[in-house]
Amino acid sequence: MGKAEIGRIFGIPIVLDASFVLLIALFGFGYFTSASLVGVSYGLALVAGVAVSILLHELGHALAAGYWRVPTASIELNGLGGLCHFARNMPADRLANIVMLLAGPAANLILWQVFSTASDWVLQSGTGGPDRLAFLLRQLGHINFLLFIFNLMPAHPLDGGRALVQVASKFIGYDRAMRAIAYLGLLVVAWLVMLAFGGQMFAALIAFVLLQANIEVLQTHGGPRWKRWN
Ligand SMILES: [Zn+2]
Known part of the structure; x- marks a missing residue:
């Protein structure tokens, strides 16, 4: 699928892969098809918040x-969320790699707290009007907690899989x-397929990408040689 540079943050090029648009569209599908202006604008604000959260997750990796002293060549937003491309290899040191890998989820953990606190703050200072904003912030907080776990x-x-390999x-x-x-x-894929059957369509896309990636690893690291899919 096509890729395009959409801008730079701290000098790091942000590259958008078309599969990210698909992921976001599937994620916000219920809102975008809600046939109400409020629903659609809420959906847009939600997916914008999710995109920013994914970007900050990748910046967490880049910062670590x-x-x-490993510069980040680019950050790619794709069907799995995001990916940091480093200008050169991380040092072979296990701890350095583990810290770098966990810095992304750590960003989501911090964002969970930031969004939840902001939601409380809006509720307390509000006059009833900004309740929808408080709900949006609360939901973005939950999504960041899920991003942390996922x-x-x-x-x-x-990140979790790669840190465990280390x-x-x-x-x-x-x-x-x-x-x-x-x-x-493959067990994670099975879980995502169950989520997809429960109506979470974006989980089907993630399951498909993870299935390919994990079968590929088995094939290139001495596992059973199944017939390639694509
Ligand atoms: Zn990550």
């Missing part, structure tokens, strides 16, 4: 990598660690 899931190429490879070797996380990743 910068601590080890990104820590043991699947390739999620830990597990110390004990069972790199290839076995990669395979172990890929099998756990």
